[in-house]
Amino acid sequence: MVQIIAENLVKEYQVPDRDPGLRGAVKALFHPRYRGITAIDHINFSIEKGEIVGYIGPNGAGKSTTLKMLSGILYPTAGSVTVNGLVPYRDRKRNARQIGVVFGNRSQLYWDLPVIDSYQLNRRLYDIPDAIYRENLAYFTEIFDLGDLLNQPVRLLSLGQKMRATIAGAMLHSPEILFLDEPTIGLDVTSKLKIRDFIRQINQKSGTTVILTSHDMGDIESLCERIILIDEGKKKYDGPVLEFENTFGGNYSISFKAVSARPSQFPEGLTLREDNAPYYVVTGNEKQVRLSDAISVINQLGIEELEMKNQTLEEIINEYFG
Amino acid sequence: MKTLLEFVKAGFKQRIIYRSSTLWGLVASTLTLFLQIRLWQVLLSSAILQDDRTLTDMVAFLVINALLASLTRCDAAGTLASLIGDGSISCSLTRPISLKKQVVCEQIGVNLHFVLFTVLLPAAVAIVIYGIQLPDVSYGLLFAFSALLGAVILFEIQYILGMVAFFLTTVWFASFYVSGFMKLFGATAIPLWYYPDWLANVCYCLPFRYITYEPILIFLEDAPNPLQTIGIQLLWIGALLFLEQLVWRRAERKLVVQGG
Numbered sequence: 001m002v003q004i005i006a007e008n009l010v011k012e013y014q015v016p017d018r019d020p021g022l023r024g025a026v027k028a029l030f031h032p033r034y035r036g037i038t039a040i041d042h043i044n045f046s047i048e049k050g051e052i053v054g055y056i057g058p059n060g061a062g063k064s065t066t067l068k069m070l071s072g073i074l075y076p077t078a079g080s081v082t083v084n085g086l087v088p089y090r091d092r093k094r095n096a097r098q099i100g101v102v103f104g105n106r107s108q109l110y111w112d113l114p115v116i117d118s119y120q121l122n123r124r125l126y127d128i129p130d131a132i133y134r135e136n137l138a139y140f141t142e143i144f145d146l147g148d149l150l151n152q153p154v155r156l157l158s159l160g161q162k163m164r165a166t167i168a169g170a171m172l173h174s175p176e177i178l179f180l181d182e183p184t185i186g187l188d189v190t191s192k193l194k195i196r197d198f199i200r201q202i203n204q205k206s207g208t209t210v211i212l213t214s215h216d217m218g219d220i221e222s223l224c225e226r227i228i229l230i231d232e233g234k235k236k237y238d239g240p241v242l243e244f245e246n247t248f249g250g251n252y253s254i255s256f257k258a259v260s261a262r263p264s265q266f267p268e269g270l271t272l273r274e275d276n277a278p279y280y281v282v283t284g285n286e287k288q289v290r291l292s293d294a295i296s297v298i299n300q301l302g303i304e305e306l307e308m309k310n311q312t313l314e315e316i317i318n319e320y321f322g
Numbered sequence: 323m324k325t326l327l328e329f330v331k332a333g334f335k336q337r338i339i340y341r342s343s344t345l346w347g348l349v350a351s352t353l354t355l356f357l358q359i360r361l362w363q364v365l366l367s368s369a370i371l372q373d374d375r376t377l378t379d380m381v382a383f384l385v386i387n388a389l390l391a392s393l394t395r396c397d398a399a400g401t402l403a404s405l406i407g408d409g410s411i412s413c414s415l416t417r418p419i420s421l422k423k424q425v426v427c428e429q430i431g432v433n434l435h436f437v438l439f440t441v442l443l444p445a446a447v448a449i450v451i452y453g454i455q456l457p458d459v460s461y462g463l464l465f466a467f468s469a470l471l472g473a474v475i476l477f478e479i480q481y482i483l484g485m486v487a488f489f490l491t492t493v494w495f496a497s498f499y500v501s502g503f504m505k506l507f508g509a510t511a512i513p514l515w516y517y518p519d520w521l522a523n524v525c526y527c528l529p530f531r532y533i534t535y536e537p538i539l540i541f542l543e544d545a546p547n548p549l550q551t552i553g554i555q556l557l558w559i560g561a562l563l564f565l566e567q568l569v570w571r572r573a574e575r576k577l578v579v580q581g582g
C-alpha cells in the first residue's frame with residue numbers, strides 16, 4: 001500500500017543577496033536584493049507502508065525541506081504531496097497525529113523541564129490511551145536506557161541522551177510514519193547503534209514507515225534497502241541500495257605482498273600501484289574485471305599476505321557527487 | 323482542555339525552576355510599585371496636579387495596573403520571533419495543535435507564575451497599607467471579565483506583530499512599539515484622566531486603553547458605562563481576530579525555517 005506520494009514537488013525561496021562586510025549590510029538596508037532559490041525541483045516519489053527509505057544528498061540538497069513539506073510545516077510552491085491520504089500543509093494537525101518527526105539539530109522536549117514532563121504533555125496532546133502510553137513508555141525506557149534520565153531536565157542531558165529521549169517522545173503516540181532528519185548527527189558509536197537498533201525494531205514490530213536522512217552512510221547501509229538520492233533539489237536516483245552500489249560503485253582494492261619478482265601481466269582494467277614494493281595495491285572495478293578473477297590472477301603470482309576492500313556506500317556517494 | 327492545561331503547566335514550570343530569578347523579580351516589582359506610589363504621593367501633595375483624586379485612588383490604580391499588567395503580560399511577538407529566528411518553529415508545527423494555542427497557553431503559565439511569586443505579595447501589602455476598597459460583586463465580576471478581554475486584546479496585537487517575523491525573520495522592534503504604545507495610548511504609566519483632551523481622544527480610537535486602563539476604571543467603580551466598555555473590547559477583539567486570520571493565511575505560506 002502506497003503511503004506517501006510526492007508529485008512534481010517544488011519549493012522555492014527568496015533569500016537576501018548581500019555583499020559581505022558592514023558596507024554590504026548598510027547597502028542592503030537601503031537597496032535590498034533578493035534571489036530565488038529552488039530548494040526542491042520537481043521531485044517525484046512514492047513510498048510503501050513499512051519501507052525504510054534513506055533520503056540522502058549533500059548539505060543543502062533539499063532533504064530537510066522535503067521532510068518539512070511532508071510534515072506540513074512548509075507549503076510547497078508547486079506540486080502535491082500526500083501522506084496517508086492527507087495533504088500535510090492543508091491538514092497539518094491531523095497529519096501530525098499520524099507521523100512522528102525528529103529533527104536532529106532540534107528537540108521537541110522542553111529545555112528546562114524533566115523529560116517526563118514533555119512526555120506527559122505529548123500524552124495529552126495526542127490523546128494517548130493510558131495503557132498504550134504506559135506500554136510505550138516502558139518499551140522506550142528499556143530500549144533507550146531512559147530510566148535515570150526521565151526525571152532530569154533536558155538541558156542536563158548529553159547529546160546522545162537527548163536524541164534518544166527525543167525519538168522516544170516522537171514515538172509515544174505510535175505513529176504509522178516516522179520522519180527522521182539526521183537522528184544520529186554528532187552521536188558516538190554506541191548511541192548511533194542504539195538508535196539504528198530502535199529504528200529496525202520499531203519497523204519490524206509495528207510496520208512503521210521510516211524516511212531517514214543522514215550523512216552517516218552506516219545508518220543508511222544498516223537500515224535501508226532503498227535510497228532516494230537528491231542533489232540541488234533534483235532527484236538523482238531512486239531504487240535499491242544494492243543496485244546503486246552495483247551501478248555507481250564496484251571499485252575495489254587488493255593489497256598484497258609479492259614473494260618473488262615484481263608482478264606483471266595484469267589483465268586490462270586492473271591498475272597496479274608499486275610505490276611500496278614488495279607491497280603492492282591493485283585497484284579495479286567489478287564491471288571490468290570481477291573481484292574473484294582479480295584475486296585468481298594475483299594468487300598465481302605467489303603472494304604472502306592479501307587484503308581486499310570493497311568501495312563503501314559513502315565512497316561511492318562521495319565519488320558520485322565529485 | 324486538558325491539553326491546553328498541560329501547556330499552561332509547562333509555561334509555569336519553566337519559570338518556577340529558576341529560584342533566584344523569582345526572588346530578584348519579587349524585589350524588583352516591590353521596589354517599582356513602592357517607588358511609583360512614593361512618586362505619586364509627592365506629585366499629589368504638590369501644586370503640580372490640581373485634581374480631586376486621592377492618594378488611595380492612585381495607589382489602587384497602580385496596584386491594579388501592576389496586577390493586570392503582569393496577568394496580561396504577553397511577549398507573543400518575541401516568542402514567535404525567537405521560534406522563527408532559530409528555526410525551532412518547525413518543532414512547534416509538528417504538534418497537532420495550533421501555534422497560537424501553544425503560545426497563548428504557555429504565556430498564561432508564565433504570567434500566573436509572575437503574578438503569584440512576583441507581584442501578588444507587594445500588591446497585597448499595598449492594598450492593606452493604603453486601605454484600598456475592593457469593588458462590590460457585580461463590579462468585581464465585570465472587572466474580571468473586562469480584564470480578561472484586555473488580555474486577549476494585548477495578545478492579539480502581539481501575535482499579529484509577531485507574525486510579521488514570518489515575512490521579515492525578526493521583529494525585535496515589536497516589543498519596543500507595543501510597550502511604548504501601551505504606556506502612551508494605554509495609559510499604563512500616567513492615568514488618562516491627566517491627559518490633555520486631544521491625546522485622550524486619540525486614545526479612544528485605539529485599542530490600547532482597553533487592555534488595562536478601562537478594566538481599572540471598572541474596578542474603581544469609576545467607569546461611566548462598564549457594559550459599553552466590554553462591548554467595545556469585544557468589537558476590538560473581533561477586528562483583531564479578523565486581521566490575525568488575514569495575516570496568518572499569508573504568513574504560513576511564507577515560512578522559511580532557518581538553519582535547515
